[in-house]
Amino acid sequence: MNTTGIDALPDFLSSFENLTEHFTAHFDALDSNARGDRFLDLTQRIVPFTDAGAAFPPPDPNPKKSHDKGVDLLTAEGPDGEKLCVQSKFKLTSKDEFDTIVSKFKDYESGICLLRPLFPESDQTPQKPTYMIVTSSKLAGIIAAYEKSELASKHFYQSLRTDNRLAIVDGPRILLTLQTLYRKAFILPSTLELKSVKNWLNIGNVYIGVLKGRDIASLYDSHGDALFFENIRDFLGLTSGKKETEGRETVNSKIMDTIRTEAPRMLERNNGITFRAESVSVLSDDNLRLQGAAIVNGCQTTMCLWHSRESMENACHVVVKVVVTNDAWDVAKAANYQNAVAQIDLDLARYLRPQLIQRAATDQGYGTASTKEESIIGVLDTIHAKKVEYEEMKCLYLGLFSRKPNNLFADNYAELRTDVLEGLYKHGSADEERIFATVFLIVTKSHDSLDICSQAFDGHEYERFFKRFHNPEKPRYRAYLAILALSGALEDNLAKRSTDKDAEVARMEEFLSRARSLLENEQTRFNRCYLNAYEILASTALQAWKDGGNESHVAQEMHKKVSQSPFDTLYLQLRMRIDADKRTHDALIDS
Secondary structure, X not given: OOOOOOOOOOHHHOOHHHHHHHHHHHHOOOOHHHHHHHHHHHHHHHHHHOOOHHHOOOEEEOOOHHHOOOOOEEEOOOOOOOOEEEEEEOOOOOHHHHHHHHHHHHHHHHHHHOOHHHOOOHHHOOOOOEEEEEEOOOOHHHHHHHHHOOOOOHHHHHHHHHOOOEEEEOHHHHHHHHHHHHHHHHOOOOEEEEEOOOOOEEEOOEEEEEEEHHHHHHHHHHHHHHHHOOOOOXXXXXXXXXXXXXXXXXXXXXXXXHHHHOHXXXXXXXXXXXXXXXXXXXXXXXXXXXXXXXXXXXXXXXXXXXXXXXXXXXXXXEEEEEEEOOOHHHHHHHHHOOOOOOXXXXXXXXXXXXXXXXXHHHHOOEEEOOOOOOOHHHHHHOOOOEEEOHHHHHHHHHHHOEOOOOHHHHOOHHHEOHHHHHHXXXXXXXXXXXXXXXXXXXXXXXXXXXXXXXXXXXXHHHHHHHHHHHOOOOHHHHXXXXXXXXXXXHOOOOOOOOOOHHHHHHHHHHHHHHHHHHHHHOHHHHHHHHHHHHHHHHHHXXXXXXXXXXXHHHHHHHHHHHHHOOHHHHHHHHHHHHHHHHHHHHHHHHO
């Protein structure tokens, strides 16, 4: 992970050549249809972030597919009938291919022109569309050659250029867009200006003021998700957690109601927003400039303001506190004690939170499975083939860095070895990169092993048990299984922890290093251990499974059997199977 400097970018975004290599690695293995669909998905998400696409509603795929007349995406019409028509093509390698696309645009527009007699009034005549070509190829040379040619659709191309109705988003433009989106997702703003409606109150390293809701929403327009990189949680959504059967509103829905219907009461009802800043410059009594700043508490309020920006009244105000310190974690943790954030999440957040996972995954070539498609992160995720999920990462962290791996079922913050995590992260970003790389590898390689396991135990009689491991909402089972398989393969019982911090840090550094080597170089051996570990967990839960009963009873009993069985016992059972397999294998060779 490249994390040096405030404008640090991952390697695949450092140059057009590196982005091309990344596309090759993630797209070329697909067949032509799948490759086209994958690039179309990227195109659909990236268009709204381009200069031309921002003026139109978000695009949707053309339902006609292969009979699309060269238009892959169509936006819904804007309020004045304007329309954007998009052609996406993963590779565009010659002026003839470019002319073919322009020719299809020409045919598409001819079809629109045929409709004009149906609209005798000039103000009802269908507007001519704006067109866009999106490709991963570099088009500068191709377009130069095309403009010197006499190919059939060149005159139509020239008219589009003259009317400013053709946008080109080629590989270099995609790179610039992705770089901008990356910075707006993960790199803290270098400076922020906050203007209070009254003079700022300053006591020690703390400033307190009141900002207009519109001004806070504008900060998100300018800086995006990077504003929240040091926040404990990501945005939970406008209706997240709503229990419709009980008719209960969520906190965020209540905030939205206040903003939209009782804006003047926002100040009295809302706890406000807390910024952490490395330094503050006082520009005037009511205006501050923050360096290296981020919101450490108030992501939900900020996003509710942003979603209400179109209808927000000037009377909407929010209390803002700015704390000047280099210790972002200390401020973030203290600011969130008052909120409904689990203690285990607070203790983990320094090392593991959604924003960290998203950045680390992006840097190392993974997508994040739970990301909302319309987000900036969603655009970056479309160029990666493999996905990781925050909840599964959290379960792995709990299992790997608690006193007993079973704690991933209990979420007991007192069992988390934060002293060990502190020791493992002593070198900052270098340790973060190494640990994330290993845990990502555990996730993806264990998923591969799980697929093999699914094939080995294919059959209706296993279904009620096995589906627990494939259920996206049951990451704890998968994480526990992966940890058990790794412990057995590496002959290292993770339930045997040293009380000495330094000894345990050294032990876990070696465990992670050996785990990475195993997964990168001996996938077959890990698959065998994984298969054996699965059989042991299945046997542990077998009684609950065979007792039957309704689905809820089976699930509860299985969870109890698996989560409460001592890890030491499971580990010894696994080692016995591994040793027995090895002796059988050696005996066959000797005979």
